[in-house]
Amino acid sequence: MVFYNTLKKNLVRVLITCWMLCLGVLTSSANVMASTSPWIDTDFSRIRIVSGQETLGEQGQVMLGLQFELEEGWKTYWRTPGDAGFPVSLTLEGSENLSSWEFFWPVPHRFTLFGLDTFGYSQEVVFPFRIKAQDPSKDVLIKGQVSYLLCQEICIPFDVEVQMRLPAGEAFPSLEESIVSQYVEQVPGLGAEVGLSIENSFLRGEGDQLTLVATGVSKSNPFISPDIIVEGPPGFSFSSPKVKLSDNSTRVEFVIPVSVAKENKGVLEGKLLTLSLIDGVRGAESEKRAQFASGINSSIPTPVEFLTILAIALLGGFILNLMPCVLPVLSLKLLSVIKHEGNDNTELRRSFLFLSLGILTSFWLLAGLAIGLKAAGVSVGWGIQFQQPLFLIAMGGIVTLFAANLFGWFEVFAPAALSDKALTVSDRKGNSGDFLKGMFATLLATPCSAPFLGTAVGFALARGTLEIFGIFTLLGLGMSIPYLLVAIRPEFARILPKPGKWMVWLKTVLGLMLLGTTVWLLSVLFVQVGLVATIVVGALLALGMAALSLKSVAMIHRIIIIGVLALFSMAVPYVLATAPQQATRSDLWQPFEPAQISKLVGEGNIVFVDVTADWCITCQVNKKLVLEKDEIQSRLGQSDVIAMLGDWTLPSEEITAYLKQYDRYGIPFNIVYGPNAPNGIVLSELLSVSEVEKAFDRAASK
Template identity: 45%
Template sequence: MKRHAFVLVLLLTVLAGGTSPVLAQDGVGAWTKAGPVEARLVSAVRGTGELAALPLGLELRLEPGWKTYWRSPGDAGFAPRLDWSRSANLTGATLSYPAPHRFSVLGFETAGYDGAVLFPLQGVPAAAGKPVDLALTAELLVCSDICVPQTLDLALALPAGPADPSDAANDIARAQALVPKGPNGLLRIDAVRATGGTLEVEATAVDGFVTPDLFVETEPPLTFSAPKTVFSDDDRHVRLTLTVTDPQPGLDLAGSAMTLTLVDGDKAVEVPATATASPAAGSGAAVPAGAGLAAMLGVALLGGLILNLMPCVLPVLSLKLMSVVKQGGRAPAAVRAGFLASAAGILASFLLMASVLVGVKAAGGAVGWGIQFQQPLFLVFMVVLVTLFSANLWGLFEVPLPRSLADRLGGEGLAGPFATGMFATLLATPCSAPFLGTAVGFALSKGPVEVYAIFAALGVGLALPYLAVAAWPRVAGWLPRPGRWMATLKTVLGVALMLTALWLLSVLTVQIGEVAAATVGLLMAALVLALWIGRSASGAAGKAGPVLAGALAVVAFAMPAVVGPPAGAAPVADASKARWVPFVEATIREHVAAGRTVFVDVTADWCITCQANKKLVLNRGAVATRMEDAAVVPMRADWTRPDAAIAKFLADHGRYGIPFNIVYGPGAPEGIALPELLSDGAVLEALDRAAGKVAGKGANGAS
């Protein structure tokens, strides 16, 4: 009778929902329901053993359509509030939060959980090895169309004894795995930038992103919009842009400490971060945080104008000079029309580039200023085009071709001046000028409207000299009238353009190898010879010359496809590059942690401004001597050929064109960006600031 009575008592206790020795040993408490939510305490161990921390869990189940909240609930709600004061032999318990979900309702953004969730707990017994009686009062806010606070009293008794795994051990382990931790091999946050109340975060997923989301916690708390995402690199890279939903006047997140939780399905990472100011991409002058489109249009206009003075545009000046000289003595209306046509050619080229970049960006590809020079077919096209222009200046063909880019320069129609403007733009793109990089970086980080607007302003800036003559056509009258002296000038200018063709062939050598590029060069020499024969001979030979020239041009275009980029086509290091190490972004932080200064030079053989920086600053004088210092690591990122890592590095710093130089060190772990046109003073000052030798005014080039 006593045995049956004991069993009956145990059964009644279980049915009543109390804590029984059997339940304690199983590590699972009874479910307690309050409105649409029910909860229970669970333990991963059956006994306390000698554990200094007990692996516990708070398990919730919610009715369909109901949710509860994360530690940072967002626009509304509050996190679970736990009271352990009624527990015995427990000094406290730490609650961990699995990665949350986002709930967007009527423009409000909240973070939390629906369905079911298990919060891992770490309970600390006051005396290890002795029984622990858990008694929890949990206050939860659960919401559907309405929100209802619910209070639940939960209990679980853990006896002294072996800490064997309980029935809930696997569930608690899975819940713990869903808690975001620090850097891992699956997700990585690469950069955090801020402009006013806008936050831009770059992240990488080894296996590619599916549905990434980002939760931002600041102190004092701020609420953020759902992120806008832009994917690239086959969805392995994403840029997430969030804005503060209720910003205070003058808010600037730059320099703010925050905790970022990046979630993608069951993968998550949580890292502390400090937002850096978005760099003024590509200029020596900083652009105020939050500068709008109107301000950037002014920057773009100035950048396009300065582009006329850059070294890479010097070959184009020969075409401009011929165009101006041929206007001597013409009627003002004709002068105006010709220069307006050239300006229209420039503007059309910039709008065409904008269209291509918008399309590539929408497809997730890398975009940037001058990246067309990484494409062998484009380089061959430019070589053929420059060769034809040279042959035209030398008088080897005089037949107007109004529908071809090889139309006679300075012809009576408008097609020639229009083509001159387009050609000027094409040869200008290997260069980056002050203010130009700032404008391009702003445009390519925004949408299609901004891209078209900024590139149109750049085109107007480059075309301003033409527009000035169109506005005051009498300027052309100050020039000498056309005469026999022009024959000599045309020969000299034709030679200048052929030198440009040789430079383009040197860039092509990097892409398709020396033999293939030399073959293209020989084909161009044969093309000029064929045009000369056609000009000098008569009859069938005279007609055969242009036909043969056309065939040679077609063969030149076939060379990249036939040969392809060989493995050995990489640039050959010269003596000036002896100490330069290849670019590996992951090693920068290691060098800085070791107390070294890292100078990163992003360059390309097709970037004339880059070559000028090397010749005039980096490879000579005090700067070259400083680069030999053992405490300085000169790192070169060669972007002559497409490289996803370099493109991503540029995008991380808001740059979409080169040259780009940045210095890292103990005094500037986030980097000091330099202007496109380097000077000895600017480089040496940045090296000193990065090394911590002089007081700086912030990273990212702020000064």
């Protein structure tokens, strides 16, 4: 019995010793493997987590890696897979003591199969991800799910769970640090961009011929196998680029075809693109705004071309005085002549110089606005301020003030009254009034595109700062020509009748003309904000007129009333506006669908496009005098003619980009496509029946 008990005790001791030895071995093994998780095997791949550190360190921040090993011929996908596939994803919802984490994408490769391009990885890849512990003094448990797709001739989706515990402690590198660092250096922004940069990019062409051109530079080493990947908005795809290397292989130009999905009605211009320049394991990323070559890359015009455009701008500005959209403003200019009748030449010259300076200043402000908007990546156009309800309300108020002034209800120009009545628009000291009248005359003249004006504005807005300011200056000078002539030779103004009672009646008539302009502005506003809001704005303007007519009330009190009414008017679009009204015409007209034009023409049809707006006076003149004529209506009603109506009353990126394809930034714009004119025949701003009929004949099949 004693022997048995002794043997039993010895066996227990041996078992306890073995257990302790095994526990020690397991603990030691766990410590060695703290920087990796076990491999998880799936069909055709295996996956694990690796760490660049054995422990968290004092900062509690560690760079980890999601490591894939793929069998030969299999691949998985980048954040933007391309024409097929879906990207690798990692979720860490089950983790403990995890404050935040960030996932990174190494430089991918392009795979082309049956004309389809995809972007991803083969053989091996490590996706770095950085974690930060909530409490660095405690362990972090990394636990989550990885979803990925493997493709060869077939594609197989996988979902696997990964887990690894990273102990707290003083930081020191792990055995896998080199693996993690190798792939961290392949992440753009973390080292992959060594010597690489994307210099510029721009759009070129139109429709099926639309391309994106980008230029890359390598300052450290020559390019070996450069490629570029473009990530853009939904509905647009970017094919394999044509690559052109410089002689020393330090610069590369990519020409990337752009495809637009049939259901996509948007435009690419103005959208943000992410360009990834790749050369082996090197890569650089850059965000660029999609803009046509009219931006930084447009060709520099020759001196003769630029001088020709300047001459066209001068003529276009002059003709603007004769356009229907400027007629309501002529009252302001006519009164500037009448009030100086009989005065000395010095005062007359000064008055007309200030009037001209006001016109020029408005053109300079418009130029500055266009330059600023272009720099911000916003599409710009001539007269687009009439698409904004607040601008329409402000202009309606200003024109109403001018009408009240003509009716003799006040003599002090309203803005100046706020400065201790320092400036007055009297018959003798009206330079400030002349200047402001010149400015407002220009603003009211912008809703239409006169002959030559569209060409000049299109050229200007398609180029840089210098060209824009130069051409807009010549436009202003052209519009100022009649007034500058009077300033130079005052006797030109003497042909007007002598002052008399007739001027009182003329002022009344001209005031009514300005009120007509206010009604027109309200009609444009109606399309944008609806009936109720327009009626309220009109009522507030009428109340303002009534307040100004009360001569028994002190001027300062009337100004306060006008100011309060103005504030209420500006608030109306935000409170009472309803859904915008769409332009309607007869059943002959179809909605504007530029993507369908090539298809319709290919089927043997003639397509007539009319880009118009309710605020465009010239557009309305064209409609009444040409497009609604029986002979043109008969043409538009033919079975092989499709009439498309592009309504630009409200902002439209699609229409803005469409106009820009033809270097147009203002309306009216009319063009005829056909089997014999697939690229279109652009018509003049002021239409004629014969011009439209000839365009139809030319566009038809031979």
